[in-house]
Amino acid sequence: MTAIETENLRKRFRGVNAVDGVDLSVPEGAIFGFLGPNGAGKTTTIRLLLGLLRPNRGRIALFGENLKSRRTKALKSVGVAFETPAHYEHLTGRENLDITRRLLNLDKSEIDRVLETVELKYVENRLVRKYSLGMRHRLGLARALLGRPKLLIFDEPTNGLDPVGIREMREFIKTLPERTGATVFVSSHHLAEIEQMASHVAVINLGQIVFQGDMKELRGLHAPRLELACSDPGGAASLLSGSGKQTQTRGGRLVLELASADEAEREAAEINRHLVGAGFDIHHLAIAPWTLEELFLQLVGAKPTIRSDAA
Numbered sequence: 395m396t397a398i399e400t401e402n403l404r405k406r407f408r409g410v411n412a413v414d415g416v417d418l419s420v421p422e423g424a425i426f427g428f429l430g431p432n433g434a435g436k437t438t439t440i441r442l443l444l445g446l447l448r449p450n451r452g453r454i455a456l457f458g459e460n461l462k463s464r465r466t467k468a469l470k471s472v473g474v475a476f477e478t479p480a481h482y483e484h485l486t487g488r489e490n491l492d493i494t495r496r497l498l499n500l501d502k503s504e505i506d507r508v509l510e511t512v513e514l515k516y517v518e519n520r521l522v523r524k525y526s527l528g529m530r531h532r533l534g535l536a537r538a539l540l541g542r543p544k545l546l547i548f549d550e551p552t553n554g555l556d557p558v559g560i561r562e563m564r565e566f567i568k569t570l571p572e573r574t575g576a577t578v579f580v581s582s583h584h585l586a587e588i589e590q591m592a593s594h595v596a597v598i599n600l601g602q603i604v605f606q607g608d609m610k611e612l613r614g615l616h617a618p619r620l621e622l623a624c625s626d627p628g629g630a631a632s633l634l635s636g637s638g639k640q641t642q643t644r645g646g647r648l649v650l651e652l653a654s655a656d657e658a659e660r661e662a663a664e665i666n667r668h669l670v671g672a673g674f675d676i677h678h679l680a681i682a683p684w685t686l687e688e689l690f691l692q693l694v695g696a697k698p699t700i701r702s703d704a705a
């Protein structure tokens with residue numbers, strides 16, 4: 395079953411489509427990264443998924459339950475944490491969680507369980523105004539975990555955290571599907587972060603999905619490049635150009651795009667043989683996949699470039 399399924403979702407603000415024909419399919423058990431530049435439509439999509447905004451068009455189902463016709467049932471299985479967690483500053487961490495626990499009519503033991511999961515038990519009786527930002531974020535996650543939701547939605551969960559806090563949060567989110575059985579939908583514009591924690595990813599730009607699939611499919615969008623260093627790079631470049639392979643130079647190395655990901659090793663070996671056969675000494679030869687950042691920039695319309703030395 396899919397955790398989230400949207401069909402042709404649209405939300406318009408003052409004549410502008412913030413979300414424009416979005417079809418999402420989030421498999422159960424995934425850590426699904428929802429990636430997009432500022433203003434791409436991530437938060438609007440999340441607010442639609444939570445029923446906080448009404449779409450102008452389209453359909454949303456959470457675990458097969460239609461959000462419009464079976465709202466309570468659909469949202470029952472969802473826990474959410476927003477980028478700036480809002481807590482009662484004059485209450486302790488435990489007291490904050492107790493408010494939500496009462497609303498959800500859960501057993502008191504739930505508070506201990508979630509405090510232990512996010513490792514905040516040792517400060518449970520401290521006022522939230524004395525919490526660090528990282529602790530506040532973790533308290534937000536603890537609240538999201540109350541009631542063992544099947545789907546966790548996190549909007550930019552590492553915003554404002556320092557590098558240590560970011561790593562802690564990322565490592566924590568990574569463990570959630572295994573520890574809780576939940577599906578995680580996490581929005582971010584931090585590419586490296588999504589790369590390190592997500593099993594699946596959708597990229598949104600100007601309200602539209604420009605890629606959706608697993609990380610392997612994302613990497614497979616472009617064949618990798620071959621980087622090589624040899625004696626007489628100019629001569630090697632013109633030899634390769636004669637056989638239809640255009641090269642650029644970067645940091646004194648020749649770089650060329652291979653024809654396909656599946657055949658990359660065979661093609662690299664062929665180029666190596668060709669150059670060695672023609673008398674060139676090869677000092678370095680490496681297959682270099684596209685970084686997620688380069689793929690992302692290409693998907694959102696800013697073409698990645700192989701910088702030439704002359705540039």
Ligand SMILES: Nc1ncnc2c1ncn2[C@@H]1O[C@H](COP(=O)(O)OP(=O)(O)OP(=O)(O)O)[C@@H](O)[C@H]1O
Nearest residue numbers: 407408412430431432433434435436437438439583
């Ligand atoms: N309530 C609103 N009224 C008018 N326009 C809005 C409203 N909410 C969002 N928008 C616009 O919709 C577009 C998408 O915004 P959204 O907040 O969903 O993007 P985002 O991907 O979450 O961006 P960020 O990463 O900066 O948070 C933007 O152009 C934004 O200005």
